[in-house]
Amino acid sequence: MSTGEPGVILKDLAIVLRVAPVSNTSRMVQWYTQSHGKIATLIKGAQRPKSPFLGQFDLFYTCELLFYARERNHIHYARECAPLERRDRFRIDWRAAAAASYCADAVARLTLPDAPQPALYHLLTMTLNEFATAGAAEAVVYWFELKLLTALGVQPRLDSCLDCGAPLLPAARPPVFTLERGGLVCAACAARGAAGEPCAPEALAMLAGWQAAGSPRAARRTHCTLRQLSAMDTLLGRFLHTHLDQLLVSRAIALSLLRRPDAA
Ligand SMILES: [Zn+2]
Structure with missing residues (x-):
């Protein structure tokens, strides 16, 4: 494929995470999409009065986005978008x-x-x-x-002891929290010397x-x-x-x- 070709066209639902100017009228938009994860698209002339993108995207909108996927540098090329949820x-x-x-x-x-x-x-x-x-x-x-x-x-492990695996029941003696290990140690294990802080x-x-x-x-x-x-x-x-x-x-x-x- 030559560098001038647009690449595969894809459609996805996409939330606007960031909008950054790349010129007076062009914008780099970072999206979080349902099926392609985080993507960036260049929208040339987005702010021109006759641009089809004008008013179609803004921070925290969810849009239906059509874009040409480009593999080379992770910057795709938006073809069109329409807001579904403006918030x-x-x-x-x-x-x-x-x-x-x-x-x-x-x-x-x-x-x-x-x-x-x-x-x-x-x-x-x-x-x-x-x-x-x-x-x-x-x-x-x-x-x-x-x-x-x-x-x-x-995620912090909050339902069972990191040392003995026993479930942590609300009525039991309070466990201790160990930040580095990412969860809780039961009172019995803590008494045997497992490190942690009261919580x-x-x-x-x-x-x-x-x-x-x-x-x-x-x-x-x-x-x-x-x-x-x-x-x-x-x-x-x-x-x-x-x-x-x-x-x-x-x-x-x-x-x-x-x-x-x-x-x-
Ligand atoms: Zn334990």
């Missing part, structure tokens, strides 16, 4: 936009190009829909993080419940005190830092925006 709340609700930005940034940073992970597409869709319909919520951010860790295969039982119950919950609504409905949310923030923040290759700077920014009171 207009993100243009007027800055807290919701901050939460969405963090989740999109996490997916963008923690995935390889052109590596399909339909579970991640589904997770991002559910999370964006939740923020777009009901607004931002810290608990939903933590639910997303737990599900993201599961999708990436590094509040209600925080563990919340984490385990949200890890098992199929929808972000369960997290939103959980009654959490500010102290409990702060414990989640610390625990999950340290876990992400220990078990992921990327430092997610956007996390602290998003969480501080979520907690900022409204301007009077």
Whole structure:
């Protein structure tokens, strides 16, 4: 194939993760797609008044995207796109936009190009829909993080002891949490010298419940005190830092925006 040929044409559902200018009118768009994972497309002349792309994509939209696949440098060529879900709340609700930005940034940073992970597409869709319909919520951010860790295969093990394998029952003596090993050690093993730090039982119950919950609504409905949310923030923040290759700077920014009171 010569370099001038467009390549195979593909169709997919795609969420806009990032939009970057490459000239006054052209844009590089990073998408998370249902069937092709994270992809980047160049859209030439996207901002020209007569461009068929004008108004058809923006951050956090889900679009039907037609693109020419190019193998050489992971930058594909968009042919057309049409918005299916615009999620207009993100243009007027800055807290919701901050939460969405963090989740999109996490997916963008923690995935390889052109590596399909339909579970991640589904997770991002559910999370964006939740923020777009009901607004931002810290608990939903933590639910997303737990599900993201599961999708990436590094979820905290919260149901059984890492040493003896015994199930961890709520009525038993509290287990200890070991960050490096990514889970819990039962009180009996901890007493025999397994390293770990104490972890509040209600925080563990919340984490385990949200890890098992199929929808972000369960997290939103959980009654959490500010102290409990702060414990989640610390625990999950340290876990992400220990078990992921990327430092997610956007996390602290998003969480501080979520907690900022409204301007009077
Ligand atoms: Zn044990």
